[in-house]
Amino acid sequence: MSTSKSKVYPDAESALRGIVKDGMTLCCGGFGLCGVPEKLIGALHDSGVRNLTVVSNNAGTDGAGLGLLLVSRQIRKMISSYVGENKEFERQYLAGELELEFSPQGTMAERVRAGGAGIHAFFTKTGAGTVVAEGKETRVVNGETYILETGIVTDVALVKAWKGDTEGNLIYRKTARNFNPNMATAGRITVAEVEELVEPGALHPDSIHTPGIYVQRIINGSPYDKKIEKLTVRKRTESSHAMVS
Amino acid sequence: MPWSREDLAARAAKELRDGFYVNLGIGIPTLVANYIAPGMKVVLQSENGMLGIGPFPFAGEEDPDLINAGKQTITELASSSYFSSADSFAMIRGGHIDMAILGAMEVAENGDLANWMVPGKMVKGMGGAMDLVAGVKRVIVVMEHTSKDGDPKFKVHCELPLTGANVVDMVITDLAVFSRPSRSESFKLIEIAPGVTAEQIRSKTPARYVG
Numbered sequence: 001m002s003t004s005k006s007k008v009y010p011d012a013e014s015a016l017r018g019i020v021k022d023g024m025t026l027c028c029g030g031f032g033l034c035g036v037p038e039k040l041i042g043a044l045h046d047s048g049v050r051n052l053t054v055v056s057n058n059a060g061t062d063g064a065g066l067g068l069l070l071v072s073r074q075i076r077k078m079i080s081s082y083v084g085e086n087k088e089f090e091r092q093y094l095a096g097e098l099e100l101e102f103s104p105q106g107t108m109a110e111r112v113r114a115g116g117a118g119i120h121a122f123f124t125k126t127g128a129g130t131v132v133a134e135g136k137e138t139r140v141v142n143g144e145t146y147i148l149e150t151g152i153v154t155d156v157a158l159v160k161a162w163k164g165d166t167e168g169n170l171i172y173r174k175t176a177r178n179f180n181p182n183m184a185t186a187g188r189i190t191v192a193e194v195e196e197l198v199e200p201g202a203l204h205p206d207s208i209h210t211p212g213i214y215v216q217r218i219i220n221g222s223p224y225d226k227k228i229e230k231l232t233v234r235k236r237t238e239s240s241h242a243m244v245s
Numbered sequence: 246m247p248w249s250r251e252d253l254a255a256r257a258a259k260e261l262r263d264g265f266y267v268n269l270g271i272g273i274p275t276l277v278a279n280y281i282a283p284g285m286k287v288v289l290q291s292e293n294g295m296l297g298i299g300p301f302p303f304a305g306e307e308d309p310d311l312i313n314a315g316k317q318t319i320t321e322l323a324s325s326s327y328f329s330s331a332d333s334f335a336m337i338r339g340g341h342i343d344m345a346i347l348g349a350m351e352v353a354e355n356g357d358l359a360n361w362m363v364p365g366k367m368v369k370g371m372g373g374a375m376d377l378v379a380g381v382k383r384v385i386v387v388m389e390h391t392s393k394d395g396d397p398k399f400k401v402h403c404e405l406p407l408t409g410a411n412v413v414d415m416v417i418t419d420l421a422v423f424s425r426p427s428r429s430e431s432f433k434l435i436e437i438a439p440g441v442t443a444e445q446i447r448s449k450t451p452a453r454y455v456g
Contacts, residue, residue: 034312106333130410180329
């Protein structure tokens with residue numbers, strides 16, 4: 001196998017070299033701090049690139065996830081559905097230093113999925129009759145109002161998976177999957193970080209969540225110290241069905 | 246005596262049916278899971294990409310890769326499945342989820358719902374709420390009848406920015422339950438909390454309803 005064609009990079013910094021630049025657009029996987037490509041975000045931070053437009057469901061927390069790039073003022077605009085866990089975000093937004101576009105979570109997921117699938121716009125009923133519909137084309141079909149939303153494709157996508165092979169095939173774990181498979185399809189260049197990087201054949205072809213065609217670069221990001229935003233447990237005495245926090 | 250938070254959760258749980266796929270919002274709606282009738286099978290959906298939410302983990306058994314949409318640690322069941330955010334909202338928007346139980350800031354007599362934004366305050370975002378109310382078959386709101394300042398929340402029109410237009414099927418408050426058979430009909434007062442009078446409800450409810 002020719003080294004020049006390898007998708008495998010030794011670390012996050014080298015995996016971003018030559019593909020990140022000021023003013024670029026970025027898709028980023030993760031939900032809260034779950035399944036966030038934290039090593040690649042760290043390398044993006046260290047690269048010093050600025051004026052980023054970032055498509056991500058959330059904006060991290062103060063100093064973690066995308067919060068790292070907010071503190072360093074590298075993000076110009078966020079496209080997100082929920083940004084409630086981040087004080088620095090709030091400060092920059094209220095001071096007019098940060099642009100924000102809210103997209104309903106399902107609309108955002110579909111915009112990214114559609115963009116990656118070559119669907120440049122679609123009609124959805126989500127947000128009809130709300131501020132989300134303002135300035136957008138609407139159409140009534142069979143008595144129901146739909147609004148036109150556009151697909152999203154970005155310069156780069158950063159995703160986090162559990163296992164990956166050197167061909168870029170990815171498998172996610174539990175709810176750390178979230179936006180990652182969708183974001184992976186929407187980057188002109190997609191960089192994946194995985195906890196375990198294996199040789200082809202080690203992952204069962206039927207088990208692949210993201211086929212390697214979507215992934216141009218991959219790193220082994222381990223070790224990981226995964227963060228929990230809201231640790232919630234139950235007492236041993238409670239019934240097995242108790243859900244109360 | 247008005248219904249308590251637990252009473253509200255228990256009342257909302259009475260709307261569940263065997264075999265339902267259900268999405269529960271944050272707050273009182275989350276408590277509904279504690280009141281699923283014994284022997285009834287209800288599958289809980291989490292919009293970050295899971296069907297079959299299990300109970301909270303025992304201390305020390307939490308998994309950072311396993312959280313609900315409120316970012317709380319949870320567990321999986323033998324029947325659970327995981328999927329992407331796009332798949333999650335395909336099942337939500339596509340009408341495959343039977344019921345959503347949500348909180349609200351305001352509900353209007355025509356079924357409009359406002360639960361995501363107060364002008365002048367920092368907006369956190371709508372998350373998946375707009376998709377849920379747009380796509381889920383039946384939407385039940387659980388809320389206090391009045392705000393902390395005593396202002397009615399079930400109104401003629403919503404004054405806050407909407408989450409969805411004409412999307413609410415039932416309103417359960419600490420004072421009463423309002424329901425309507427279809428989204429082209431008016432809400433009807435169907436239950437009153439013990440010790441509360443119909444007149445008291447009327448005086449705290451600008452929304453027009455039957456009964």
